[in-house]
Amino acid sequence: MVDQKQIDSQPQYIDNPLTRAAAFLVLTVNDGDEAMAKARSVVASTGDLIKDVRIRSLKNIFTANVGIADRVWDGLTGGKPKPKELKPFQEIKGSKHTAVSTPGDLLYHVRADTTDLIIEFEKILLEAFGDSVTAVDDVAGFRYFDDRDLLEFVDGTANPAGLDQPFSTTIGDEDPDYTGGSYVVTQKYLHQLGDWRKQTTEDQEQVIGRTKFDNVELPDAEGDAQKSHKTLCTITDDQGVEHDILRDNMPFATPGKGEYGTYFIGYSRHLWVTEKMLERMFIGDPPGKYDRILDFSTAVTGNTFFVPSRGFLAALDD
Numbered sequence: 001m002v003d004q005k006q007i008d009s010q011p012q013y014i015d016n017p018l019t020r021a022a023a024f025l026v027l028t029v030n031d032g033d034e035a036m037a038k039a040r041s042v043v044a045s046t047g048d049l050i051k052d053v054r055i056r057s058l059k060n061i062f063t064a065n066v067g068i069a070d071r072v073w074d075g076l077t078g079g080k081p082k083p084k085e086l087k088p089f090q091e092i093k094g095s096k097h098t099a100v101s102t103p104g105d106l107l108y109h110v111r112a113d114t115t116d117l118i119i120e121f122e123k124i125l126l127e128a129f130g131d132s133v134t135a136v137d138d139v140a141g142f143r144y145f146d147d148r149d150l151l152e153f154v155d156g157t158a159n160p161a162g163l164d165q166p167f168s169t170t171i172g173d174e175d176p177d178y179t180g181g182s183y184v185v186t187q188k189y190l191h192q193l194g195d196w197r198k199q200t201t202e203d204q205e206q207v208i209g210r211t212k213f214d215n216v217e218l219p220d221a222e223g224d225a226q227k228s229h230k231t232l233c234t235i236t237d238d239q240g241v242e243h244d245i246l247r248d249n250m251p252f253a254t255p256g257k258g259e260y261g262t263y264f265i266g267y268s269r270h271l272w273v274t275e276k277m278l279e280r281m282f283i284g285d286p287p288g289k290y291d292r293i294l295d296f297s298t299a300v301t302g303n304t305f306f307v308p309s310r311g312f313l314a315a316l317d318d
């Protein structure tokens with residue numbers, strides 16, 4: 001028998017299967033109590049807005065997740081205590097590359113197999129927000145051949161599956177007020193595709209840590225040797241336990257402007273896990289031996305949000 005607590009702590013649509021398309025809509029809430037109150041009521045109604053759109057095309061997958069950033073947590077929740085790890089995205093300055101921190105109070109991660117549903121949802125949502133928010137970014141992601149990113153490697157392979165997935169992405173008893181919630185980190189990367197293409201396939205494979213054609217893992221580098229992206233993003237704690245995150249990266253492009261990129265999105269139960277990955281990528285392990293993916297990819301945004309359970313979201317307007 002399902003009880004009310006389980007219903008309230010049901011996660012948003014984190015376990016969505018990979019879709020053909022997605023939108024990453026980042027908003028800031030405008031100044032003033034009126035804007036905050038309006039934003040709060042629209043965020044609370046997200047579940048209903050999803051239903052309004054989904055029913056119109058039942059044969060297609062359609063979901064949306066909303067994340068709330070540290071800056072507007074108090075205003076949007078009426079001063080509820082913060083999830084234990086919630087804080088603004090911290091800039092990470094490495095010897096050569098920087099993980100920048102950029103404005104963003106709300107994230108809508110909208111997923112569907114066709115863009116009509118995504119655009120329809122965004123249109124209705126933004127009409128509801130009216131002038132209470134400003135859209136600071138809106139990226140349309142598409143699924144490239146064989147689930148590859150625009151560096152042409154299969155992306156998403158090592159994602160947790162089965163029971164590992166909720167275990168890695170949703171908060172349990174460690175933060176009882178926020179059971180069913182998740183931290184999400186996003187970064188928009190622009191690729192220097194011309195430079196990447198000049199590398200041999202073997203060199204590209206060393207950067208990623210997998211073979212390009214058939215997506216097979218390469219052995220980890222020993223000692224202080226240059227580590228691949230895959231190895232730098234493998235996080236093991238002091239007890240030898242490996243901690244995963246769930247990624248749903250999407251390629252995006254505007255070929256006429258020469259713009260090709262990857263929108264990174266990572267859901268996690270513990271924010272520190274994603275932060276550790278970023279530290280290892282940008283600072284390096286050992287320091288200086290940063291992730292070589294960054295020599296061909298520039299992070300132009302960086303945000304952290306909390307994706308509360310469906311019950312928490314709906315109760316915001318009570």
Ligand code: HEM
Binds near residue numbers: 233274
């Ligand atoms: C693995 C691409 C940024 C975390 C991979 C793989 C590719 C890839 C091709 C190997 C296949 C797979 O397991 O998915 C990219 C690109 C990025 C990017 C193109 C942006 C330019 C990031 C960031 C993080 C991250 C910012 C975390 C903060 C991971 C993790 C793995 C992975 C956890 C799996 C490691 C394992 O094998 O256990 N990425 N990635 N990636 N990436 Fe990224």
